[in-house]
Amino acid sequence: MKTDAQLKQDVEDELEWDPAVKATDIGVEVSDRIVTLSGHPSSYAEKVAAEKAAHRVAGVKAVVVEMHVRLPNDDVRTDEDIANAVRSVLRWTVGLREDDVKVQVEKGWVTLSGEVEWAYQSHIANRAVSQMRGVTGVSNRIDVRGDVDSEDIGTNIARAMQRHAERETKHIQIKVQDGTVTLSGKVGSYAERQVARGAAWSAPGVRAVIDNLVVE
Template identity: 65%
Template sequence: MKTDLQLKHDVEAELEWEPAVTASRIGVEVRDGVVTLAGHLASLAEKMAAEQATRRVGGVRALVVELEVRLPGEDVRTDEDIAHIARSVLRWTAGLSEDAVQVQVEHGHVVLRGTVEWPWQSQTAVRAIAQLRGVADVTDHIDIRNTMAPEKISKDILEAMRRHADREARHIQVTVNEGTVRLSGKVHSVAERSVARGAAWAAPGVRAVVDDLIVE
């Protein structure tokens, strides 16, 4: 198992490796495997890239994000411009119906509301808006229409995991509460952890995924 110092070094190295991130703007602290990122970044897309890069590192037990988006002057847009562009982007995004998601913008902070059939559609909408210039934050208030029994969701996730990595599925526990999936147990690599997370997010009825998996 990595020490906190080793984990800090690995996270910093991964942030340096990620081309979408300016690592010099991010401070990394680690305590008992919990990584905290702090600093000021130039876009929401960069913030999301930093989070994803950190989660790729083996040994990260949890992530605390204290990153603030400070848009450079040339990227500042009016709320009206952001709302107009965001609505256009959502209309052109595959998998979303014409008026499934509504947009509200205040000082660069975008709130998405509406109802979609599946969780992946909500995630697609958030990712599409997060890439726009001028967007400082995205809040997802999109409701998911299709819901399933917790036992069915858990069964589907475990079956999907076994199709991709049967050995790891035997050591992963899946619990479901009101559409929130919690993954716990141990895996042997970051890739196997990603398979587990992907299987959880792809299951019908899943609204959120809490990753408590430990990479040995």
Template identity: 50%
Template sequence: MKTDSQLQQDVHTELQWEPSVNASQIGVEVKDGIVTLAGHVDSYPEKWDAERAAMRVAGVSGLAVEIDVKLPGTSQRTDADIARSAEQVLGWSSFLPKDSIKVMVEKGWVTLTGQVHWDFERRGATSSIRQLMGVTGVSDQITLKQKVSSLVVKADIEAALKRRAQNDAQMISVKVDGGDVTLSGTTHSWAERDLASHAAWSAPGVRNVVDNITVTY
């Protein structure tokens, strides 16, 4: 098992390796395997990429983010401009049902609400908004419409876990209550934990996923 000092060095190195992140603007602290990122970045996508980079490092058991997005003058836009751009992007998206998502913007922070049928539609919407100039954060409040029975959802999730994470599929349990899914058990890495969560979200009808999986090294 890595020491906190080793984890700190590995996370810092991973941030330096990620080309979309200016690692010199981000500080890294580690205590008991919990990583804290602090500092300032020039865009929300850079903050997002820094979070993903830290979570890729083996041995990280938790992540606290204290990074501020400070947009340079050329990237600052009014909330009205951001809202118009967001509505246009969502309107042009071929994978989204027309007028299924509403946009609210406050001080650069975008909140998305509405209903879609599939999680890939929800993830696609948030991903497209995350890249817009002037955005300082995105709150995903999009819900999924339930379409199938709990038994079908449970079977789909367990089958996906066996296909994609053969080693850990037997160590993960799935509980379904309506459209709410709770995952528990253990995996050997953050990547496998994310894979299990993604498999759950990919099942049709899933509205919410509670990820109680722990990572053991």
């Protein structure tokens, strides 16, 4: 098992390696394999990228986020400008209907609400907005319509995992309740974890995904 010092070095190296992150913007501390990220990333997209980078490092048990976005002067936009830009981006995003997602912006923080048919539509809306200039944060409050039996949801996710994964997925437990999928168990890599999460988000009737998977 890696020591906290080794994990700290690995996380710092991963941040340095990720082209979406300016490593000097981010501070890293590790205690009992829990990583705390601090500092002032220059965009919300960089903040999200830093979180993902820390999660990718083998041995990390959890990530605590204490980062606060500090936009460069050239990236500062009015809330009205951001709202108009977000609506435009969502309008041009494949798989979304313009009227499904409502937008609210306060001090650069975007709140998405409304209803969509599939969980992946909520996911792509959140991802599209997260990459936008001038955005300091995103709250995704989009509800997912649909009423699919929990057993059917679990079966569909398990079949998708078997199609996508390179090894058996019996080590992954899938629990479904009221459209919320909880994944637990141990996976061999971050890539395998992403496969499981992607399969869960893509299943009809899924409203939310809780990822309790542990990367060995």
